[in-house]
Amino acid sequence: MNINAFFRRLFALIRKESRQLLRDKSSLAIGLVLPIILILLFGYGLSFDLNNGRVAVVVQQSSSQSEQLIAGLNGTHYLSVTPFSNFHEAEEAMGRDEIDAIVNLPSDFASQRENGTATIQIISNGRSTSIATTIQGYISGAFNTAQMIQADRSHPSSNLGAITVEQRMWFNESANSTWFLVPGLIVLILTLIGAFLTGLLIARERERGTLEAIFVTPVRPLEMVIAKLTPYVVIGIVDIVVCLVTASWVFDVPIRGSLFSVVSASFLYLMVSLLLGLTISGFANSQFQASQMALLASFMPAMMLSGFVFDTRNLPLVVQIVSNLLPATHFMTLIKTLFLGGDDWRLWFKECGILMIYVILLTVASCISLKKRLR
Numbered sequence: 001m002n003i004n005a006f007f008r009r010l011f012a013l014i015r016k017e018s019r020q021l022l023r024d025k026s027s028l029a030i031g032l033v034l035p036i037i038l039i040l041l042f043g044y045g046l047s048f049d050l051n052n053g054r055v056a057v058v059v060q061q062s063s064s065q066s067e068q069l070i071a072g073l074n075g076t077h078y079l080s081v082t083p084f085s086n087f088h089e090a091e092e093a094m095g096r097d098e099i100d101a102i103v104n105l106p107s108d109f110a111s112q113r114e115n116g117t118a119t120i121q122i123i124s125n126g127r128s129t130s131i132a133t134t135i136q137g138y139i140s141g142a143f144n145t146a147q148m149i150q151a152d153r154s155h156p157s158s159n160l161g162a163i164t165v166e167q168r169m170w171f172n173e174s175a176n177s178t179w180f181l182v183p184g185l186i187v188l189i190l191t192l193i194g195a196f197l198t199g200l201l202i203a204r205e206r207e208r209g210t211l212e213a214i215f216v217t218p219v220r221p222l223e224m225v226i227a228k229l230t231p232y233v234v235i236g237i238v239d240i241v242v243c244l245v246t247a248s249w250v251f252d253v254p255i256r257g258s259l260f261s262v263v264s265a266s267f268l269y270l271m272v273s274l275l276l277g278l279t280i281s282g283f284a285n286s287q288f289q290a291s292q293m294a295l296l297a298s299f300m301p302a303m304m305l306s307g308f309v310f311d312t313r314n315l316p317l318v319v320q321i322v323s324n325l326l327p328a329t330h331f332m333t334l335i336k337t338l339f340l341g342g343d344d345w346r347l348w349f350k351e352c353g354i355l356m357i358y359v360i361l362l363t364v365a366s367c368i369s370l371k372k373r374l375r
Helices: 003-023 025-045 064-074 087-095 109-115 129-153 177-199 201-208 211-215 221-250 259-283 287-305 317-325 327-341 345-369
Strands: 053-059 079-084 101-105 119-125 164-170
Touching (some): 053 087, 053 129, 064 079, 101 129, 177 221, 177 327, 259 327, 317 327
Parallel strands (some): 053 101, 119 164
């Protein structure tokens, strides 16, 4: 075997493959840009901390004892305290997912405290079991700290006693993590299925050369968009039904909202995912490029930045802004509320209105990507 000839052929092949890699922008993006995107997403997106727990304190009768407890809650930067004068207002705020927990002080809390038999009720928002468990621990710890400080400042003969804490969890009474995860999985499934079903359509036809045959016909871009979406909308509706049936019958997740609100919101988000995939496919030069773009633009952000597992309020401000721009974030908030909290029509109109805006914008973008031009 001629060693010199071997190395000449080897170096020639390496040079050829290196030049081919430098010309392939998609491979360069995957090799160089994707790791940066991943480390930023996981570094900023993965956060199990709770830095801004929203706590409503219901004080039916203000007293020095209640003020001391509120001061104890305000003493930790992990909690953001909002006072309420009656329990009904706090209950409505939790129903709208505006607060994470309610601390309910009885009207005779001051007299109970003097008798040493005070009882406080903590009601946590069970839409997110991890946040609910964490915030219960924060509140209990803040109360214990406040009691120790008050005991140090009080006269030795004073009878403060201990405060009994009753903890309850709404919307997920059994603290079952499956109830929290399954609605989020529906968002991820519709994101993945929708984006990848249509993400390769135009790129595939462009590679096969059949797209030029359509361009010579009088068909318009909007007609192409509707025609290409229709079969996949049917498949998507079947997927929605399968997801809802499986969630209810297999995993026993309660669907407390009306069927209309759940299905209509899911259909709107399905349209967003399908149109996003079609737009990506229209602008991509190849199926490989389209698949990578669909992964980076749809599934990964939906998994990491939509609030599926992590509380997005703990993320840096820039990442929070990006998170709020994602359609998945709005659908995630809505579907979890509809599943576990029931119908909230103000939230439904708000989030469905945002999804409808995305449908319109992506329809326009799809038509632009399908303008008759050769590449």
